[in-house]
Amino acid sequence: MTEIIYKYRTTDNFKNFVDIILNNRLYAAKYDTLNDPMEGHYLYSEGVLDRTILDLIYSQKQQLKLCALSKSPDNFLLWSHYANGHRGVAFGVRIDDVKYPVKEIEYLSDLAVIERYDEMTTKNILSKKLNFWSYEEEVRAFCETGNFIEVNIESLIIGKQMSDQEYGFIRKLIEKVNPKIVITRQI
Template sequence: MNDPNEGMYYYDPLKYYKEINSAIRKEQNSLRICSLSKTLHNILLWSHYADGHKGVAIGLELKPKDTAYPLKYDSTNLSVEQYRKSITAMKNLKNKHKDWKYEREVRVFTQRKKFVGIKIKIIVLGVKIEKEDKDTLKKLITNIDKDIIVVDNFKGNFSQPDWKY
């Protein structure tokens, strides 16, 4: 998680709800989070997360038993006062500061398993990957699964349609 305020929540120290705080912390420590984006073509995402356009973006499909929750972008963190006993770690972690809205993030939460079930559908190669590396990646991916589509990024055309789950 890249937002330093993620998972934070506010409470009035004079009305501190020890049992609520304890329950939230316990739940937070048991959660595993898989963060994904709804888009393969955002130039900022390529710059920040794909080694300056030298990486890849992976379009995938979640297995039916996993659910991707879209994040709510806001300017404030949740408040224990506002939500009382209905605040949960998962509810809190479905919120992110509005400055991160460009990421179009969705999250999959798990507690009892280490991995999220996925099917890779497409791999988009960054525009700055060396030709030799692109050729090697294409061969490897084809050998692993011929159904995975491998494409070069759209040479600066970052207005392609979003990936559909």
């Protein structure tokens, strides 16, 4: 089981928000639907990887799903970008990292260079990003089948700009569905 890691979310799509709470799961997306246009790109030396290996890596990237989270519960920019300008939430979760491998992102000054292939190559490619994303302090959970990562929700941080009415509603919802979830307000 991982340490607590955080998923920043808007509550605008209430169905998706409630799905996380009711089903204890986070959506896992294909890498090419994420907001980084360089996601999954890499460099290799000609002759090091043959066409068969390149096709295998491509196929594996298409099949793998991933969920992007952060090590930080109080990242101001993540609250702004992914939690609707501090009006959303951050779920504090633990993930079974045997069932869903979890990798910390390695931030690089240039694209990742692949010099050989092994069973971890594709996950390693998808665990590298360019330096300017380092503010996210990202961690990724990988899913090989299905579209969801099962999680244990430990906490829910409410954004400082969320209305008192919505905050009260969410608090009541959590108390009824899973009163063990610790609810706090963003500082």
